[in-house]
Structures are given as C-alpha cells and as structure tokens.
Amino acid sequence: MIINRLLLKGSVVAALVLVAACSDEPAVSVDSQAAAEQAQNVLASGDVNDGKQLYVACQACHGAKGGGNKAMNAPSLVNQSPWYVKRQLMAFKEGRRGTHPDDVYGQQMAAIATTIADEAAVDSLVAYVDSLPDRAPEATLDGNVKKGADFYSMVCGSCHGPNAEGNELLDSPALAGVDDWYLARQFELFRKGIRGADDKYGRQMVMMAPALPTEEDVHNVVSYIQSLAE
Ligand code: HEC
Ligand code: HEC
Known part of the structure; x- marks a missing residue:
C-alpha cells in the first residue's frame, strides 16, 4: 500500500x-490570477524583431535556435513557457538566482542577464524565444x-x-x-x-x-x- x-x-x-x-490552496487566488494575467501580457508586449537582435548575445551558449548546448552547460530555452523564461531572466537580472558562490553555471547566466537593458528587452527576448520551434530533447x-x-x-x-x-x-x-x-x-x-x-x-x-x-x-x-x- x-x-x-x-x-x-x-x-x-x-x-x-x-x-x-x-x-489545498484555492485553485485561483487573486494573486496568482494577477500573475497569470501579467504573464500573458509578456508575449503581447514583447517585440519579436527586437528580441531577435538581442538574442545574438545568447546564441554562443544556448544555440542559434535556442536548442541549448550541453557542452556549454546551457539548457534548451524553446520548450519552456514564456512566463517562466521571463521569471528566470528577471531572477538572474535582479540577483535572486545565480548569486551563490558555488553556483558556477548560474553565475555565468547572471552575468549576461545584468547586461539586458530593462524589462522591455526581457519581454522581447522572451517573445523571440517563444517564436522558435520546439525541439525534442535527447535522453x-x-x-x-x-x-x-x-x-x-x-x-x-x-x-x-x-x-x-x-x-x-x-x-x-x-x-x-x-x-x-x-x-x-x-x-x-x-x-x-x-x-x-x-x-x-x-x-x-x-x-x-x-x-x-x-x-x-x-x-x-x-x-x-x-x-x-x-
Ligand atoms: C556564457 C554562456 C551563456 C550566455 C551567453 C547566455 N546564457 Fe542563459 N544560461 C547559461 C547557463 C550555463 C545556464 C544554466 C544555469 C544553471 O545551471 O543554473 C543558463 C540558463 C538560462 C535560463 C534558465 C532556463 C531554465 O529553465 O531555468 C534562461 C531563461 C536563459 N539562460 C536565457 C538566456 C538568454 C535570453 C540569453 C541572452 C540574453 C542567455 N541566456 C545568454 C549560459 C548562458
Ligand atoms: C509545491 C509545489 C512543487 C512540487 C511538489 C514540486 N515542485 Fe519543482 N518547482 C516548483 C516551483 C515553484 C519551481 C520554480 C522555481 C523557480 O522559479 O526557480 C520548480 C522548479 C523545478 C525545477 C527547475 C526547472 C528548471 O527549468 O529550471 C525542477 C528540476 C523541479 N522543479 C523538479 C521537481 C521534481 C522532480 C519534483 C518532485 C520530486 C518537484 N519538482 C516537485 C514547485 C514544485
């Protein structure tokens, strides 16, 4: 049993x-409803063309099509939901991820994230990444x-x-x-x-x-x- x-x-x-x-939490709290609406706005406010330009800074590690590169320890970005990609980029940028002294790979990403100008640029990157085709990961x-x-x-x-x-x-x-x-x-x-x-x-x-x-x-x-x- x-x-x-x-x-x-x-x-x-x-x-x-x-x-x-x-x-046991109510399925939809006021907070999470607001968060969901905000996340839906990410795609609407991001500019795919701007994102494409900005993505040049990401290619070396995450691959030209966002498929990731194990040799660089950089994961695929394309199969993930836009709201989550945005939250992670903001967390790296604002020092909530990749700050621990033992977080070798997170620190690399945090260093890049601090070079992204502002939230509008993050939204554009997220919109561009979302426009790339999904990929089947290898076991x-x-x-x-x-x-x-x-x-x-x-x-x-x-x-x-x-x-x-x-x-x-x-x-x-x-x-x-x-x-x-x-x-x-x-x-x-x-x-x-x-x-x-x-x-x-x-x-x-x-x-x-x-x-x-x-x-x-x-x-x-x-x-x-x-x-x-x-
Ligand atoms: C120097 C290599 C490098 C560059 C350049 C780089 N990244 Fe990363 N990125 C990484 C690594 C390594 C990780 C994994 C960090 C970890 O293991 O915690 C990562 C993680 C991420 C994550 C988290 C994914 C998840 O599922 O949690 C996102 C989102 C991301 N990168 C987006 C970007 C974007 C957008 C750019 C361009 C602005 C970029 N990265 C540029 C190396 C890089
Ligand atoms: C109480 C809810 C909850 C449960 C149960 C839970 N997770 Fe999570 N998990 C989360 C949240 C929230 C995040 C996002 C963390 C963040 O934003 O950094 C997450 C993130 C992750 C990530 C990071 C994904 C990425 O792309 O970086 C992994 C891996 C993961 N969970 C695996 C698991 C596994 C395996 C289990 C079962 C043993 C599990 N989780 C159970 C809430 C949960």
Missing part, C-alpha cells in the same frame, strides 16, 4: 504534507522510468502537472521537454540550497528536494519526465 511504503521514509511524508498544503540519463513514474505522480505532479506540462497558477514550470541533464542538475542545486535560497519560488523546491534523497531517485524521476516528451 502506498501510504505504508511512504511511512518508511519520513522525508517523503513531509513532502507529501507539503504537496497536500499546496493542493542522456538511464534512470528507472517505472520507479520514477511512481515518485513523480506521488510527489511532483501536484505542482508540475500530471504530464509535467507545468502549472502557471502554482508557479511551477513545465519539466517535460527540458533537458534531462539540466533537470537533474537543478534538482541537486535546490537540494544543496545553491538555487532557491533568495527566491520565493525556488524556496518551494528547496523544501521539496528531500523527497528524492539519492541521485538514483533523481535520475529515475528525471528519466520518467524525459519519457513524457518522447
């Missing part, structure tokens, strides 16, 4: 309590998909959506379609408190991280998420 199995792992129980707390990890599926639906799906498609009202990004190596690395960063310490959205993931105590658990879940995008 699921509950008995879970009682063996105190941290997972704690995580489930969190999940319960998260799903680079070989976790146990079946074990990962059980964990995913018990612990992660309530926020990230049953198919890892993301849930804007819960501030939770899509995970399906994002590079597996990148997801696994982000999870470890949350676990170590290297990402999320200064950010209210990231903090939720810092609290969730003990739910997957080992690297193997993380790889299982991430391989399952990868399988959803295939």
Whole structure:
C-alpha cells in the first residue's frame, strides 16, 4: 500500500504534507490570477524583431535556435513557457538566482542577464524565444522510468502537472521537454540550497528536494519526465 511504503521514509511524508498544503490552496487566488494575467501580457508586449537582435548575445551558449548546448552547460530555452523564461531572466537580472558562490553555471547566466537593458528587452527576448520551434530533447540519463513514474505522480505532479506540462497558477514550470541533464542538475542545486535560497519560488523546491534523497531517485524521476516528451 502506498501510504505504508511512504511511512518508511519520513522525508517523503513531509513532502507529501507539503504537496497536500499546496493542493489545498484555492485553485485561483487573486494573486496568482494577477500573475497569470501579467504573464500573458509578456508575449503581447514583447517585440519579436527586437528580441531577435538581442538574442545574438545568447546564441554562443544556448544555440542559434535556442536548442541549448550541453557542452556549454546551457539548457534548451524553446520548450519552456514564456512566463517562466521571463521569471528566470528577471531572477538572474535582479540577483535572486545565480548569486551563490558555488553556483558556477548560474553565475555565468547572471552575468549576461545584468547586461539586458530593462524589462522591455526581457519581454522581447522572451517573445523571440517563444517564436522558435520546439525541439525534442535527447535522453542522456538511464534512470528507472517505472520507479520514477511512481515518485513523480506521488510527489511532483501536484505542482508540475500530471504530464509535467507545468502549472502557471502554482508557479511551477513545465519539466517535460527540458533537458534531462539540466533537470537533474537543478534538482541537486535546490537540494544543496545553491538555487532557491533568495527566491520565493525556488524556496518551494528547496523544501521539496528531500523527497528524492539519492541521485538514483533523481535520475529515475528525471528519466520518467524525459519519457513524457518522447
Ligand atoms: C556564457 C554562456 C551563456 C550566455 C551567453 C547566455 N546564457 Fe542563459 N544560461 C547559461 C547557463 C550555463 C545556464 C544554466 C544555469 C544553471 O545551471 O543554473 C543558463 C540558463 C538560462 C535560463 C534558465 C532556463 C531554465 O529553465 O531555468 C534562461 C531563461 C536563459 N539562460 C536565457 C538566456 C538568454 C535570453 C540569453 C541572452 C540574453 C542567455 N541566456 C545568454 C549560459 C548562458
Ligand atoms: C509545491 C509545489 C512543487 C512540487 C511538489 C514540486 N515542485 Fe519543482 N518547482 C516548483 C516551483 C515553484 C519551481 C520554480 C522555481 C523557480 O522559479 O526557480 C520548480 C522548479 C523545478 C525545477 C527547475 C526547472 C528548471 O527549468 O529550471 C525542477 C528540476 C523541479 N522543479 C523538479 C521537481 C521534481 C522532480 C519534483 C518532485 C520530486 C518537484 N519538482 C516537485 C514547485 C514544485
């Protein structure tokens, strides 16, 4: 029985309590409704042509078509939702992500983000990235998909959506379609408190991280998420 199995792992129980707390929230609070409207405005206010010009500064790492480059540790940007891409760019720009001394890759991105002139330029970049075609990510990890599926639906799906498609009202990004190596690395960063310490959205993931105590658990879940995008 699921509950008995879970009682063996105190941290997972704690995580489930969190999940319960998260799903008990009213589906649409006034705050998140406002946030959703704001996010929808991102695309409307961004200028794709301006974004294309600005994107020249991103190509070397994220690729000409936004498909990412593992050798540069830079993830694909094209399969992610515009509201989330914007929030991350603003977090890098405003010092809520990529500031931890051990966050080697985040610091690289934060350095670039501070060169983006203003929020209007961020909106244009986001609109341009959104106009690029999606890409199918390649599996680079070989976790146990079946074990990962059980964990995913018990612990992660309530926020990230049953198919890892993301849930804007819960501030939770899509995970399906994002590079597996990148997801696994982000999870470890949350676990170590290297990402999320200064950010209210990231903090939720810092609290969730003990739910997957080992690297193997993380790889299982991430391989399952990868399988959803295939
Ligand atoms: C020097 C290489 C480099 C350049 C240039 C660069 N990035 Fe990045 N970017 C990265 C790396 C590395 C990461 C991953 C950071 C991490 O692991 O936390 C990243 C992460 C991101 C993320 C977060 C994605 C997510 O799912 O969390 C976004 C959004 C992003 N970059 C957008 C841009 C944009 C837009 C530009 C151009 C203005 C740009 N980047 C230029 C290296 C770069
Ligand atoms: C309580 C809601 C909640 C639960 C449950 C949850 N997450 Fe998250 N997750 C979030 C939020 C919010 C963010 C965005 C953090 C940010 O903006 O930096 C996030 C971000 C992430 C990211 C970073 C994605 C990226 O592109 O950078 C990964 C990876 C992730 N979650 C994996 C998981 C996994 C695996 C589970 C299950 C063990 C899980 N999450 C459970 C809320 C949740």
